[in-house]
Amino acid sequence: MMLERSDLRRLRIPFVAALLLAGVGAAALVFTERGLAEAELLRKAGHDRLVTARAQLAKVSEEEQEIRNNLVQFNQLSERGMTGAENRLDWIETLTAIQKKRRLFQVQYVLEPKRAVDYPGVVQKDGAAIFMASRVKLELLLLHEEDLLNFLADLRASRGSFASLRGCDISREGVVAGGGPLRARLHASCVVDMITIKAPT
Structure with missing residues (x-):
């Protein structure tokens, strides 16, 4: 089937529209990939912050336990009269x-x-x-x-x-x-x- 000039004139608008839609689709694809990459970076940063917060919480809990143990020992030494000025x-x-x-x-x-x-x-x-x-x-x-x-x-x-x-x-x-x-x-x-x-x- 051969296209005539009048057919080409009629197809010009749908062809331009198809090119525009293809361009919009490509732009949407690029924008979506960037959005996914940014979302992945945000997810990784959030995960890193969560890991850091958990590590700090564990360290605080460990230090709290160490302080409790030290207080027990200090109280035992105080009961023996070892703290304060020597007599x-x-x-x-x-x-x-x-x-x-x-x-x-x-x-x-x-x-x-x-x-x-x-x-x-x-x-x-x-x-x-x-x-x-x-x-x-x-x-x-x-x-x-x-x-x-x-x-x-x-x-x-x-x-x-x-x-x-x-x-x-x-x-x-x-x-x-x-x-x-x-x-x-x-x-x-x-x-x-x-x-x-x-x-x-």
Whole structure:
């Protein structure tokens, strides 16, 4: 079938309309693809924000649990009297009471100034509670080794600080001629750190 000129003139408007519709369809397709790409970017950004929020929530929950655990430990230390200002008078009274209770021959002591704890592995952080230590040098005259062990156990069980034994040197006392059965047989030189906790400032 052959098209004549008059047919071509009549088909001109539908042909232009078809081209216009094809152009509009192509533009709609491009616009839709861009919209889908933007929607995918928005969905991914929303998903990333959700993952970040969940991670932050988990971290907050973990930190909250850590704070609760630390508060329990802090309360236990407070109950033992380890927080706040150190009370050297109480320590002296404790040493005297242990000497009387255990019937020790002699307990002499020298209290050194307090300082921040500098033990290996202990890291003091800014803004956190600080572990403080007052070194006590002890000179003890004892009947036997169990007296020393009992003395140190009583010191550690006392309130007001934590007694950290740094070392002890034990030697036999010289034999005194004519001495009775109850005389000092051992001399112990010990170093103990009395540890307290200074609240953050």
